[in-house]
Amino acid sequence: MRDIRFPEPVRLRVRPSRERVVASSWEALECLHDQWPEWARGPSYRAACRTCRDSLDGWRAPQQARRAFLKAARRAGLVQAS
Numbered sequence: 001m002r003d004i005r006f007p008e009p010v011r012l013r014v015r016p017s018r019e020r021v022v023a024s025s026w027e028a029l030e031c032l033h034d035q036w037p038e039w040a041r042g043p044s045y046r047a048a049c050r051t052c053r054d055s056l057d058g059w060r061a062p063q064q065a066r067r068a069f070l071k072a073a074r075r076a077g078l079v080q081a082s
Contacts, residue, residue, distance in 0.1 A: 010070055014035050029052045051064055
């Protein structure tokens with residue numbers, strides 16, 4: 001399986017003084033699994049997981065995976081809305 005790079009990385013605040021840059025579908029899945037708040041694992045979280053896996057399998061474009069991941073991150077309060 002080949003990693004799929006996002007067109008533009010996503011910057012997250014995983015802790016008040018720590019930032020994480022997520023640049024691919026594989027990194028997004030790792031972040032969703034390892035660093036996501038338990039309370040924020042709802043529908044947008046599940047959609048991001050599914051879309052990132054689909055991107056890795058060639059079923060979805062990297063832009064779609066990035067968009068789903070960014071939506072879940074905003075809902076979790078890990079990134080500011082723009």
